[in-house]
Amino acid sequence: MNSRSKYRTKQRELLLGYLETVPGVHITANDVCAYLREQGASIGQSTVYRQLESLVDEGIINKYIIDANTPACFEYVGADEHVDSDICFHCKCEKCGKLIHLHCDELEGVGAHLYEEHRFKLDPMRTVFYGLCDQCI
Amino acid sequence: MNSRSKYRTKQRELLLGYLETVPGVHITANDVCAYLREQGASIGQSTVYRQLESLVDEGIINKYIIDANTPACFEYVGADEHVDSDICFHCKCEKCGKLIHLHCDELEGVGAHLYEEHRFKLDPMRTVFYGLCDQCI
DNA sequence: TTGCGTGCAAAGGTTTTGCATGGCA
């Protein structure tokens, strides 16, 4: 998609610096813009989108697509080699719209099961479990 | 999200009639509009979106979201009553678009796990596993 | 100096919404 970042720019450092402070949290492109604007260090939104794309390519952050009309969200996972246990699963409440992200070993077994028994390679980044959250049951 | 359809309108019959003729095929909202326009029976695009939403709620069609900037696609799955003992999971190949229907006891355990451990009541009809099929791995 | 990165504004495309009209029951 996009070649990896070659220059070390101030904007890239700002963006990455912020993401590192919120590991495991869902951040949208808009969140990034808003946060940096508050800090008086705002950077252009196209730059945010372009840097986020690069960071995804580099495996430093993950991108999750929840729904057609929900902005994509990103999550810092570090520059370490990609470890399966860093992947999180998503549950979306059909009633209140709440998004829950789970880091669960048992669910990771689902991916293994699908692959071994059904020859299907699950993509946890795209898969969303729909249902009802505890407050809406 | 939306209450089920209460009136039997000409537009709804047209839309449903078309979808029934293309089971297992990816249809976008735009495809529907284009097809009906060709047939000289065009209906408003807002109506198409609203009816599609209703049909999804009713479980008559499924909605698939492949990517943020790809239009959502729909597929006729019929109006059969929903039987618990015949829960079917869907796997969608991100590459070739193939839709796989799985009847699998182990996957049914996922629903139980989510409910018992995470207080989340899974809706298997709505949930789609995204990934790569055996031919596209 | 080279050419990638940035920022602004505008475009792009899908989906939603407001509101008056039409049609089902």
Place this chain on the structure above:
DNA sequence: TGCCATGCAAAACCTTTGCACGCAA
């Protein structure tokens, strides 16, 4: 008759793109 559904146009929304300028190496 009472509501829901429809249709048009416009809005809303996220994301991408064009282009000139700036900055890292």
